[in-house]
Amino acid sequence: MKLLVFLAKGFETMEFSVFIDVMGWAKADFGCDVDVVTCGLSKTVVSAFNVPVLVDKTIDEIVVDDYDALAIPGGFEDFGFYEEAYNEKLLELIRLFDSQKKWIATVCVGALPVGKSGVLKGRKATTYHLGGAHKQKVLRNFGATVVNEPIVVDANVITSYCPQTAHGVALLLLEKLTSYREMSLVKEAMGF
Template identity: 40%
Template sequence: MRKILVFLSNGVEILELAPFIDVFGWNSVIGGKKNLIEVETFSLRESINCTWTLQIKPQIIISNEEEIDIDQYEALVIPGGFGMGGFFVDGKNLKIQNIIKKFIEKKKIVIGICTGAILLGEAGVLKNKKATTYFLDNERYFKQLKNFEALPVKERIVRDENIFTTANPESALEMAFILLKILTDEKNMNLIRLNMGYN
C-alpha cells in the first residue's frame, strides 16, 4: 500500500494537519483500491500538544532517523505551527533534518505548510529553491527563508521540483487535493472534492 508520512511537532496547527488526514481518509472510502493511500503520523514525542489545546498521539515515535523507511512513502508533509507552542524546537533536531534530507535525496514529494517551510530551511534543503511561508507578521518568517538562501516568492503555493511550500493555514486544504491529484489522477481528485462538498 502507498503511504504519505506527516510530521507532528508540539505547537502544530490542526488546520494545517487535518486536510491531509481528511482528504486521504475520504479517498480511502471513495477512491477505490487502486487509489488507496494511507497517512501515517510520526514524531519525536509520544503526545503532541497542538497550538489550540488539542492533544494528538502520533502513530510512530522515533528515536533515530533509521526507524523511518523512506522507500515506504510517496511524500512527506510538514504542517506548520506556532513558536509559542514549541513548534520550531523539533525542527532543529538532527533526526528530523536527516529524514527531510533523505526524502529530498530520493526525489520524494516534500511539503511544508505555512511555517512548516521553516523546518525545511533548517534542514538545509531550500538553498537556491523557490519557496514561500507565512509572510504576514512583519515578514519575520519570510526573512528566514532568505537566511536559508532560499528564493522567497510571495505566493500562496510554490513548487520547486519536488518541494512544495505554502503561505498559510488556508492553503493546506488545496495542497492536500494537489497531492491527491499527483498520487492518483485528476478524475479521482475531483471525485473526492465533489463528495466532500468542494465543487
C-alpha cells in the same frame, strides 16, 4: 502509497487534519491507495492549542523507503514548534526524502524546517507571509528564493504561505500521489 505526516510540538491542528481528511476521503470514497501514518519525536504530540495527538510512530521507527511522501504542518512558536521542527532528526528525514525525490508538502511555517535542512537552497518556496513577512525573511536566510504566492511547487517540494492554503496543499499532494482525475473527484465531493 504511504504518506508520512510529521507533527512537531505546537503544530496547528487544522494544518494537520486536512491531510487526514483529504487522504481519508480519497481512500474511503474513491478507493485510492493512500495510507497516512503520523509521526513525531515522541508518541504523544501536543498541538498549538493543547490538543494531544497520539502518533502512529516515533521518528526513530521511520524507514524512508516505506513512504512516498512527507507532509509537515506548520505551528506556533509560542507553543514550542521550532524546538521540535528544527530537531536534527527531522532535518535528516527531510534530506532523505528529498534525496530520493519523494514529495515533501508543507503548510505555512512547515516550510521552515525544510529550509533549515538545506534542501531549499536556490529553490523557489514560500511560507507565512503576514505579520511583516518575517517568516519569509527567515526562509530567505536559509537560501530559498521566496515567492509570495499561496502555493509554490519546486521539483518535489510543495510550500504554502498560511493556514488558508492547507486544503489546497493536501489536494495538490493527493494529485501528485494519484492523478488529477482522482484529486478532482475528492475535491468535488468535499465541496471545494
